[in-house]
Amino acid sequence: MSVTVSPFAPAIVAEIPPIEGVRLATAQAGIKYKGRTDVLLMAFAEGTTVAGVTTRSRCPSAPVEWCRANLPGGHARALLVNSGNANAFTGMKGRTTVEVSAAAVARTLGCRPEQVFLASTGVIGEPLDPAKFEAVLDETATRLADGPWSDAARAIMTTDTFPKLATRTARLEGAEVRLCGIAKGAGMIAPDMATMLSFIATDAPIAAPVLQALLHRGAERSFNCITIDGDTSTSDTLLMFATGTAARRGAAVITDPADRRLLPFRRALDSLLLELSHLVVKDGEGLRKFVAVTVEGATSSRSAKKIAMAIGNSPLVKTAVAGEDANWGRIVMAVGKAGEPAERDKLAIWFGDVRVAVEGARDPAYSEAAATAVMQKPEIDIRVELGLGRGKATIWTCDLTKEYVAINGDYRS
Numbered sequence: 001m002s003v004t005v006s007p008f009a010p011a012i013v014a015e016i017p018p019i020e021g022v023r024l025a026t027a028q029a030g031i032k033y034k035g036r037t038d039v040l041l042m043a044f045a046e047g048t049t050v051a052g053v054t055t056r057s058r059c060p061s062a063p064v065e066w067c068r069a070n071l072p073g074g075h076a077r078a079l080l081v082n083s084g085n086a087n088a089f090t091g092m093k094g095r096t097t098v099e100v101s102a103a104a105v106a107r108t109l110g111c112r113p114e115q116v117f118l119a120s121t122g123v124i125g126e127p128l129d130p131a132k133f134e135a136v137l138d139e140t141a142t143r144l145a146d147g148p149w150s151d152a153a154r155a156i157m158t159t160d161t162f163p164k165l166a167t168r169t170a171r172l173e174g175a176e177v178r179l180c181g182i183a184k185g186a187g188m189i190a191p192d193m194a195t196m197l198s199f200i201a202t203d204a205p206i207a208a209p210v211l212q213a214l215l216h217r218g219a220e221r222s223f224n225c226i227t228i229d230g231d232t233s234t235s236d237t238l239l240m241f242a243t244g245t246a247a248r249r250g251a252a253v254i255t256d257p258a259d260r261r262l263l264p265f266r267r268a269l270d271s272l273l274l275e276l277s278h279l280v281v282k283d284g285e286g287l288r289k290f291v292a293v294t295v296e297g298a299t300s301s302r303s304a305k306k307i308a309m310a311i312g313n314s315p316l317v318k319t320a321v322a323g324e325d326a327n328w329g330r331i332v333m334a335v336g337k338a339g340e341p342a343e344r345d346k347l348a349i350w351f352g353d354v355r356v357a358v359e360g361a362r363d364p365a366y367s368e369a370a371a372t373a374v375m376q377k378p379e380i381d382i383r384v385e386l387g388l389g390r391g392k393a394t395i396w397t398c399d400l401t402k403e404y405v406a407i408n409g410d411y412r413s
Contacts, residue, residue, distance in 0.1 A: 004403060007378060008282035008290060009162035013153075016167040016180050018146035019201045021045030021243025025143040026155040027136040032084030032122060039133065040155040041140050042079040042199070043109055045243045050076035050117065051211035053219050055236030062087045062094030063118040064237060066102065070114045074208030076241055077111035079199060080118050080133065083156050083184070087120040087128040088234040100130040108141045119237045121158055121184065121197050153182040156197055159407060160184050164279040170204075170268035173261045174250030177204040179272050185228075185280040198223065198238045198276055204265060205244035205253040213257040214269055215240045222273035225305070225395045228284040229404070230313035281396045286403030289321050291396065294383045298391030303340040305393035310338035311382065318400035321380065326371035328356040335384060346387035351375060 027039040052071050054064045080101060087094045102113040109116075120128065153163030164183045169176050185196030206214075219238055247253055252261050282290050293311045298304035311317055311334040320327040328349050335342050345360035352374035355363045374380060 005161040006283045013150050013163055016149045016165050019180050020203045020245040022201045023144035024152050025140045026151045027140040029132040029136050031082055031132050037155045038083045040081040040152050043144050044077050044241055047244050048076050049074055049208040049211055049242045051215045052239040057232050057234045059234050061235045062098045063120045066098040066118050076117055077115040078105050078109050080105050081156050082120050083158050084122040085126055085128045086122045086124050086235045088124045090127050093127045097128050097130045101133045104134050104137055108137050119197050121235050156184040159285055160283050166272050166275045168268040168272045170264040172204055172265055173252035175246050177246045177251055181272050181276050183276040183280055196233050200240040202242050203246040204242050205247040205251055206242045207255045210254050210257045211242055218270045218273040222277040226277045226281050227312045227397050281398055284398035285407045286401040287398035289399040290379045292381045294394040296392045297386040297388055299341045299389040300391040301393055304391040307335055307338040307340050308393050308395040310334045312395050312397035322399035322401045324375040326375050342386055348385040350383040352381050
């Protein structure tokens, strides 16, 4: 099936710089398709700390369980990722695959299996043969280098139409540190603690508990605020690795999450995670529109987010956006069904800067032409004012098109 490239795909994928202490290589293992890069191997310097957040699905994949078991150790030497097969709902075979794969990477790189982190994405329910990895690991390890990161981003793609990567720098007291990240995801996106797959690396010397606190906070404000189709993957995994190599250049070693010297780094990380999460939405399967939904005046920020997600996940709202139809009645419907405090006669709705409804009725100055002009833009802002309190939240979503149905109707073929 031919898939249309996202209208938000960059004309040129800009390469990002290396991270000291990180080497990577990709390979073709034939996991689902022949002739397609589908394996990523990353190797980290000794002493690298790790943090992660994973799906809250009650049916997690075997790699997610492996990561959960080993994250408390706080250290990593390798990451092995594959696309084409999620190794989810595969029973004992799935557990055996992760054990065998981690052991193979450990032998190749000279580390312990529990220092190897794993992630898989693709079809659910199909056994993943660990021999696929074993056949390419030794040769792949000979090609480990500090880049290019764009190859890594491509290796983890499934229905994505462009690779997603970003970078930031920050001052950590005595030296500048760098952060680089990649992500994948185009469908089954309504994460809860992560996105489909995303991996961040930095040369900052940050202890694992601090890294965990930073990542958890950043994910809440980025990956946990996006939705493409309302479905949470079995494989959602967000991992961050800190090599600590910048300490040799004078960067402060951070062991306390309350350390004020962390502020520039925290800002850079939050910005990086937000950019990656937006790139995921902008590659939503079959999308044509990128939509920000802001709810203000709620009784709490939690309530505002729940209402915003009800709007962003509504098939009727999303199809109206696809049809460039300024059907504000569907926003009212979504607010009302969210199960959160809302009063009809205090409600106001904007499409862009056009107020379409106020005080429980259509705005007296409503202009269909002005509202439609907003809906015809590639990026759309929808804002709701509840008039009940100070709670506020913004989430990001996309439209729902016929191509989304076609992609997912043919996904396993």
